[in-house]
């Protein structure tokens with residue numbers, strides 16, 4: 551199935567890969583972004599571009615009048631520490647902005663809305679690893695609250711507004727175009743520093759774990775979720791929510807060693823004080839996406855690392 555999709559945050563890291571994946575699958579693509587972090591040149595040439603803030607009337611009207619089949623919401627304030635320092639701004643972009651987008655979707659007769667949620671934050675510090683979707687949600691940061699509340703907005707406004715909602719709960723996404731200055735991008739930071747021959751810093755003892763998923767696998771999940779014949783609303787929040795991850799748990803120490811081996815270069819590792827509030831373990835089960843969407847991660851970690859390093863070296 552293909553149709554017409556508007557991607558908020560379509561000039562960003564993940565959003566721009568999603569735009570490419572939809573285009574490759576024959577969709578007509580519009581990207582909306584305020585370019586606060588995204589880059590205009592990351593929007594594919596064949597996509598239409600609208601420069602607007604998700605909180606604006608312009609964004610809402612573009613969706614209400616655009617005749618889109620699907621709205622794919624990637625735009626967000628993505629930094630956990632910004633959400634702690636300035637929770638009002640986080641809520642303004644992530645909650646008020648999303649409610650505005652959903653109001654446009656409702657008026658525009660959009661059939662389905664996808665939300666970029668986060669499996670790294672909605673479960674809080676989960677008791678069971680790898681974590682499955684029905685696990686109790688208990689965010690521990692304002693950013694996590696805004697992602698979980700967005701899932702609730704999607705459920706409630708979808709029911710009221712007549713569209714289906716799917717929440718894709720990503721783990722730690724990595725790949726080309728991820729800003730190495732961004733807090734989310736530890737793989738990007740390590741690869742850029744190893745390529746530059748600079749030491750890498752590990753916070754805490756480095757035994758904290760994460761689940762690293764390649765960005766093009768994440769983008770493929772959006773296209774599959776948009777093409778499902780129907781989405782069950784269900785009575786529970788986890789019914790239309792899917793973890794998008796690998797199910798593989800990697801410590802930060804192992805990541806650092808792996809990056810150096812893959813790139814064939816050694817740099818010193820410096821250990822710094824653990825950052826408060828950091829999760830000790832995070833890894834997500836992905837069986838539900840496999841069973842219900844036919845999605846599985848396909849890109850092996852070494853393959854993803856070499857795509858990322860090729861991008862840093864300007865060869866892709």
Ligand SMILES: NC(=O)c1ccc[n+]([C@@H]2O[C@H](COP(=O)([O-])OP(=O)(O)OC[C@H]3O[C@@H](n4cnc5c(N)ncnc54)[C@H](O)[C@@H]3O)[C@@H](O)[C@H]2O)c1
Pocket residue numbers: 558559560561562563564565582583584585586587588589602603604605623624625626627628643647666667668669670719720721722723724734
């Ligand atoms: N990167 C990860 O590991 C990860 C993990 C879980 C969830 N997510 C979610 O995935 C989505 C994409 O994240 P990303 O890593 O590509 O980050 P990103 O910062 O590259 O992309 C976000 C995009 O949204 C745009 N944006 C921000 N505020 C906006 C506003 N008010 N109006 C319009 N556009 C605005 C930015 O300019 C940027 O292009 C986000 O919703 C994020 O919370 C990311």
